[in-house]
Amino acid sequence: MRAAVFENYGSPDVLVIRNVAKPTPKHNQILIRVHASAVNSADWRLRKPDPWGVRLFLGLRRPRIKILGGVFSGTVEAVGSSVTRFRAGDRIFGSTGLKFGAYADFLCLPENATVVKFSDRISFGNAAALSFGYLTVCHYLRKAQVSRGQHLMVYGASGSVGTAAVQMAKYLGAKVTAVTSAANTELMRSLGADRTLDYAGTDFKNDLTQYDVVFDAVGKTPWRDHLHRVKSRGALILVASGALRSLYLPCLQFMFRPRLIAGVITEKVTDLELVRDLAESKQIQPVIDKIFTLEEIAAAHRYVELGHKRGNVILQISDTE
Ligand SMILES: NC(=O)c1ccc[n+]([C@@H]2O[C@H](COP(=O)([O-])OP(=O)(O)OC[C@H]3O[C@@H](n4cnc5c(N)ncnc54)[C@H](OP(=O)(O)O)[C@@H]3O)[C@@H](O)[C@H]2O)c1
Structure with a gap:
């Protein structure tokens, strides 16, 4: 072969x-x-x-x-x-x-x-x-207990994980603000994002919204820069935190109010079944x-x-x- x-x-x-x-x-x-x-x-x-x-x-x-x-x-x-x-x-x-x-x-x-x-x-x-993006997202959204009516910011929303995060968060009934380059604004709208912000623009830098969950899908910005955007009882998801940071971040949790969620995902057949059903019924589209x-x-x-x-x-x- x-x-x-x-x-x-x-x-x-x-x-x-x-x-x-x-x-x-x-x-x-x-x-x-x-x-x-x-x-x-x-x-x-x-x-x-x-x-x-x-x-x-x-x-x-x-x-x-x-x-x-x-x-x-x-x-x-x-x-x-x-x-x-x-x-x-x-x-x-x-x-x-x-x-x-x-x-x-x-x-x-x-x-x-x-x-x-x-x-x-x-x-x-x-x-x-x-599989790749959606299994990752199912794991993290479950850990953060994302639910209907919550406001979620997806940072780096245009990659494999990010596009899956926008769609799965919308499926769960969350309001989604997608942060991407300006070139990907239309793509975000087509996936159902309620708001879009350009990561290089002043709208993003000056955004004072307090989110229930910040989902950093790409790790291209220091994780501490996200802290002030998350409600104190909210969650900060760091998908791309790397092996070392995933080990020490939980130990630092006592210093920070929002819950920090990082680490390697657990892949579940039940998650894949849900993703399959949503794709077959055209509720999500890779x-x-x-x-x-x-x-x-x-x-x-x-x-x-x-x-x-x-x-x-x-x-x-x-x-x-
Ligand atoms: N924890 C785990 O178990 C796990 C599982 C899966 C993936 N991951 C990690 O998750 C990360 C994302 O994976 P992926 O496959 O989704 O990546 P990807 O598809 O390669 O990401 C590409 C996207 O990132 C965007 N991007 C680049 N620079 C950016 C910036 N400064 N700010 C915001 N967005 C930016 C790009 O948009 P523009 O072109 O518009 O810049 C592009 O659309 C990777 O680091 C991967 O290793 C971790």
């Missing part, structure tokens, strides 16, 4: 297309024919790696995992002898978790992975964009910026690493729609 392989850390050019052995499912695994994956912000960080500490998890000198790709959509090709949740032919999408491997024609995952079936009301391309083929993987990484994609970048692996 074809796969985008990386033997060494480095620039996007370390990703090369190779023919590698097709995996065989164990008794509790499903073999998936991958139709689409997505290139997310996490992918280029692992490839570089950035931060350096990624090496402690992925391999000090060389990556132990040779095929990246953390999300996918596809069809079940075969199932192991003890699998009961899926059968051959099912359309599925989800996250590979720490196994990665979705930049390839085939992938094996345990049947209890964060994976759900979906109908042909969602295309394979769109389905590949329903934002797709660009589509690359598997052979264009280096170009896709180069583009995503610029840090200005709108929503999601899809990697089309087979021709099926």
